Amino acid sequence: MSCGQPAPDETQELPAAVAPAATCVRCSLPPGIVVRTTSYCWEHFHDHFTFAYRKGIDGARTRSRSGRPQDVLNGAKRGTKRSKVMLAFSGGASSRVLLDLLQKNSFTRPDDPSLSNPRFKPPPTFESLEILYVDESGVPGFGPDRTEEVRALVAETPFPFRSIKLESIFTPSTTTFSTSYSTPSLLTSTSTSTPLDPLTSLLSFLSPSTHSPTSLASLHSSLLHSLLRREALSSGCEILLTGETANRVAIQTIAGMAEGRGFSMGEEVGCEWEASEEEGGGLLVARPLSSILLKEVTYYARIRELESLTMRRPETGVEPKKAGIEALVQDFVNGLEANFPSTVSTIIRTAQKLGMRSADERERKVEGIRCPLCGLPAQLGAEDWRKAITISTLSDLKSAAPSSSSTPSLPAPAAAADLPSPEAALAPLLCYSCLLIMQGTLPPPRGAPTPDEEEKVVVLPPYVEEMARRRRRIAEEEEGVVGRRTVSGVEGVRREVEGYLLDE
Amino acid sequence: MAPCALCPADNPARAILRRPKTLQPVCKQCFFDVFETEIHNTIMGFGQAEGSSADGKGKRKELFRRGEKVAIGASGGKDSTVLAHIMTLLNDRYDYGLDLCLLSIDEGISGYRDASLDTVKRNAVQYDLPLKILSYHELYGGWTMDRVVGEIGKKGNCTYCGVFRRQALDRGAHLLTVDHVVTGHNADDVAETVLMNVLRGDIARLERCTAITTGGDLPPELDDPEDTKTLEGLLPRTIKRSKPFKYTYEKEIVMYAYFKKLDYHSTECIYSPTAYRGHARALVKDLESIRPSAIVDIIYSGEAMASSIKLLGRRAGGDPGPTNEKKGYTRAPRNSQQKCTRCNSLSSQPLCQACMLLESLNKGVAKVELGAEPSKEKLVGEANGSGAMEKLAV
Ligand SMILES: [Zn+2]
Ligand SMILES: [Zn+2]
Ligand SMILES: [Zn+2]
Ligand SMILES: [Zn+2]
Numbered sequence: 015m016s017c018g019q020p021a022p023d024e025t026q027e028l029p030a031a032v033a034p035a036a037t038c039v040r041c042s043l044p045p046g047i048v049v050r051t052t053s054y055c056w057e058h059f060h061d062h063f064t065f066a067y068r069k070g071i072d073g074a075r076t077r078s079r080s081g082r083p084q085d086v087l088n089g090a091k092r093g094t095k096r097s098k099v100m101l102a103f104s105g106g107a108s109s110r111v112l113l114d115l116l117q118k119n120s121f122t123r124p125d126d127p128s129l130s131n132p133r134f135k136p137p138p139t140f141e142s143l144e145i146l147y148v149d150e151s152g153v154p155g156f157g158p159d160r161t162e163e164v165r166a167l168v169a170e171t172p173f174p175f176r177s178i179k180l181e182s183i184f185t186p187s188t189t190t191f192s193t194s195y196s197t198p199s200l201l202t203s204t205s206t207s208t209p210l211d212p213l214t215s216l217l218s219f220l221s222p223s224t225h226s227p228t229s230l231a232s233l234h235s236s237l238l239h240s241l242l243r244r245e246a247l248s249s250g251c252e253i254l255l256t257g258e259t260a261n262r263v264a265i266q267t268i269a270g271m272a273e274g275r276g277f278s279m280g281e282e283v284g285c286e287w288e289a290s291e292e293e294g295g296g297l298l299v300a301r302p303l304s305s306i307l308l309k310e311v312t313y314y315a316r317i318r319e320l321e322s323l324t325m326r327r328p329e330t331g332v333e334p335k336k337a338g339i340e341a342l343v344q345d346f347v348n349g350l351e352a353n354f355p356s357t358v359s360t361i362i363r364t365a366q367k368l369g370m371r372s373a374d375e376r377e378r379k380v381e382g383i384r385c386p387l388c389g390l391p392a393q394l395g396a397e398d399w400r401k402a403i404t405i406s407t408l409s410d411l412k413s414a415a416p417s418s419s420s421t422p423s424l425p426a427p428a429a430a431a432d433l434p435s436p437e438a439a440l441a442p443l444l445c446y447s448c449l450l451i452m453q454g455t456l457p458p459p460r461g462a463p464t465p466d467e468e469e470k471v472v473v474l475p476p477y478v479e480e481m482a483r484r485r486r487r488i489a490e491e492e493e494g495v496v497g498r499r500t501v502s503g504v505e506g507v508r509r510e511v512e513g514y515l516l517d518e
Numbered sequence: 519m520a521p522c523a524l525c526p527a528d529n530p531a532r533a534i535l536r537r538p539k540t541l542q543p544v545c546k547q548c549f550f551d552v553f554e555t556e557i558h559n560t561i562m563g564f565g566q567a568e569g570s571s572a573d574g575k576g577k578r579k580e581l582f583r584r585g586e587k588v589a590i591g592a593s594g595g596k597d598s599t600v601l602a603h604i605m606t607l608l609n610d611r612y613d614y615g616l617d618l619c620l621l622s623i624d625e626g627i628s629g630y631r632d633a634s635l636d637t638v639k640r641n642a643v644q645y646d647l648p649l650k651i652l653s654y655h656e657l658y659g660g661w662t663m664d665r666v667v668g669e670i671g672k673k674g675n676c677t678y679c680g681v682f683r684r685q686a687l688d689r690g691a692h693l694l695t696v697d698h699v700v701t702g703h704n705a706d707d708v709a710e711t712v713l714m715n716v717l718r719g720d721i722a723r724l725e726r727c728t729a730i731t732t733g734g735d736l737p738p739e740l741d742d743p744e745d746t747k748t749l750e751g752l753l754p755r756t757i758k759r760s761k762p763f764k765y766t767y768e769k770e771i772v773m774y775a776y777f778k779k780l781d782y783h784s785t786e787c788i789y790s791p792t793a794y795r796g797h798a799r800a801l802v803k804d805l806e807s808i809r810p811s812a813i814v815d816i817i818y819s820g821e822a823m824a825s826s827i828k829l830l831g832r833r834a835g836g837d838p839g840p841t842n843e844k845k846g847y848t849r850a851p852r853n854s855q856q857k858c859t860r861c862n863s864l865s866s867q868p869l870c871q872a873c874m875l876l877e878s879l880n881k882g883v884a885k886v887e888l889g890a891e892p893s894k895e896k897l898v899g900e901a902n903g904s905g906a907m908e909k910l911a912v
Contacts, residue, residue, distance in 0.1 A: 072836070073836050226808075226809065228808060228809055267716065268713070268716065268717075268801075270819070271712070271713070271716065271815075271816050271819035271820070271823070272805045272809075272812050272815060272816055272819075273809075273812075273815060274811075274815035274816075274818050274819055275819060276818055276819025276820060276821070276822035276823045277818075277819075277822040277826075279819065279822070279823050279826070279834070280826055280833070280834035281834075283834060284833070284834025284835060284836070285834065285835055285836040286836065287834075305835075336808070338808065339805060339808055339809060339812070342801075342804055342805065342808060343801075343805075346801050346804075350717070350797065357717065360717065360718065360719040361716060361717060361719070363719050363835075364716050364719045364720075364721050365716075365834055365835075366833060366834045366835025366836075366837075367721050367827070367833055367834070367835065368721075368823055368826045368827070368833065368834045369826040369827055369828065369829030369830075369831065369833060369834070369839055370826065370829065370831060370832065370833070370834055371826070371829065372831075373829065373830070373831025373832045373833075373839065374829035374830045374831045375831075376831055377830035377831040377841055377842040378830060378842055379842075393822065398564075399564070399818075402556070402559040402560075402564035403556050403559060403560060403564070403765040403814060404539060404540060404556070404765075404811065404814060405524075405552045405555060405556055405559075406523075406524075406540050406542060407524070408524050408525070408526060408527075411524060411548070411551055411552055411555060446815075446818055447815075450809075450811060450815065454809075454811070
């Protein structure tokens, strides 16, 4: 169209920066920081910041007090035991500030002399806190192992510290689970020969010769978050806390949209979500700083003299436009925020209004569908959708040809020529975004053998196999069953009789 | 040159282009085939993520009904020229049974519209389609776009152009007694609008810009084809508008027009979009250069995010959402539709957008606040609303 499609309020540009006030909004002191349009002195900023943190941690606090939903349903008393918490600690300013906030606000003991009102003695919000650092130095471009530096940062806190290598997501493995990129349906196979060592598996999985920088970053992030969830669950934690700020969340929203992650956007950028279903336990993943600007976090860290590591972009040696979608979007959002300081808060306000598939499933008591690779809600039929509007094989093209009947239609999805054993295909199980990554591998370099001559086989982490197997089992169980209602035994009975029960 | 990636592997033709959407090398015939087939799939409802529910059992919604009278919004530019060609071709090839015509709006932009209207007139002959041309001059009491620009300057005039054109299409559709208007909005346009709405925090409009069809609303309880037949004449409804090119790349439309030697007018509208849309447009182009599928990926995300608004349970921001307990979680009441007191077109307010803009122009007021925007808090209402914004929805 000649004029694009102007929306009626396009004339309303975003408000540009307004000159900040010369004094704090609540007292006459000179301001130390301007947040959006409000000026604060340190003390009043501290109040504002602590309030924002309390709001951000509220979901986790509620969870800690009321217990896991399934425990409550199974008859456990509410509030008798607090939850254990795992903090994913990167060593950056945000996670260092989150740790400080947790220590000061959620773990104050009744005998703490710093309590301003000694008559009000709240018990700690959580049972305990474990700090987990994931060493990503195995990933090319991520520099040396910084575990000891990170350990030193938290040495003075009362919390236990543990570190784990990213490649340990490839353990334990007694078999080698792999997929072939040469088949569009991503046929998988399990071999019982000696499994590769974890680092070799990681390097095979995150190979720059197979994937673009965008895909590598996304796969890396899937591994990291799957590892964090696994470690939290195996340490008996019911809550996993991560330190994304509003700026991070805004970038993830736009970058995630561009990478086709819209279906699970609420889970990926929201304040918290229930991650459990397929991973065997109740785990709340929460982001208490997700409504707080990076600028505020940095100011707090500076005044509180909290030391942190300087985070570096992985050294790829290329400009952002070529370094992948996230790097590009980061520059875009930062640039826009510099001109329109409300950009970040507007984006996160939008994102926070989204509904979440995981929450909806919980409400409707149905079992969710999770992508075996990223562990997030996946839309069934993503592959068919993609094939219909982006045709890339002869068979998909032919399948839409007009037939003799007057109502043309696509054939069943299984008609694709390369699906001899659909039960081994990974593609139909993946979310749209992971499908893009796994089907969009780079062509072999010039002079290299063509895919026909050399199979591109890659080792997958064992959790992918486990989740894929679970998905297939659910699919088998549901064969011929209408609907997806899967109220489990005890819970189902409880719901049946609920109306007849008296309070204990 | 590489062999075509879509031809049979034993005897492929020589590829003559790299498809912008996939970067696959393809021959001319295969390019035509995928281009046309993807649009056909879109029309058949296979490309609507919005239509499929989380469990994959959502019903597929075809864009058209057999026997429907469909007007093609024709500007003479590449998008609408290719649209006229494709609609004629597919209607014939797949026997959709549609009664097609061309509807063109003369905005009165000198040096831009005159030549492109000649193109539209030639298209009408080439595709043997009836053509109706409506001018702003006759619709809006002499206010051509040139006069509007003379009054308010160049900034923001696309707003006027858009509001006027939308209503002009509706009025034209009534005059031609059509059921459905198709427009040439392509995937690049939609992706841009999706990003822009997120950057502006306008989640309500996100739903409408990702919907392949807007308008034509009936109360949900009547949303049944049988009822529709008997009742449609009795109920007020906006004209349906659809975007068959929703998943079609702008670059491929240009290539298709080029290789098919289609007769189109290539001058872009001389009145430029706002700076804000410019930011979104630049981002879409950069993203596409990193990953060619990014354009459809953004649209997929936009659709999925828009449909998440109706989900039960807590929101991403922690607010409690609608729950299952309240059985029959109902949509917020629709804005009651009424008729514009001045021009009789459907509007949620006493005066429709076009008439409000006209009034401001006639009074010599340079800028007017456009229709009272529904409160940002009434999300559900907004998301389902069919008020004034509906007609303006992208
Ligand atoms: Zn103060
Ligand atoms: Zn995934
Ligand atoms: Zn070919
Ligand atoms: Zn009116």
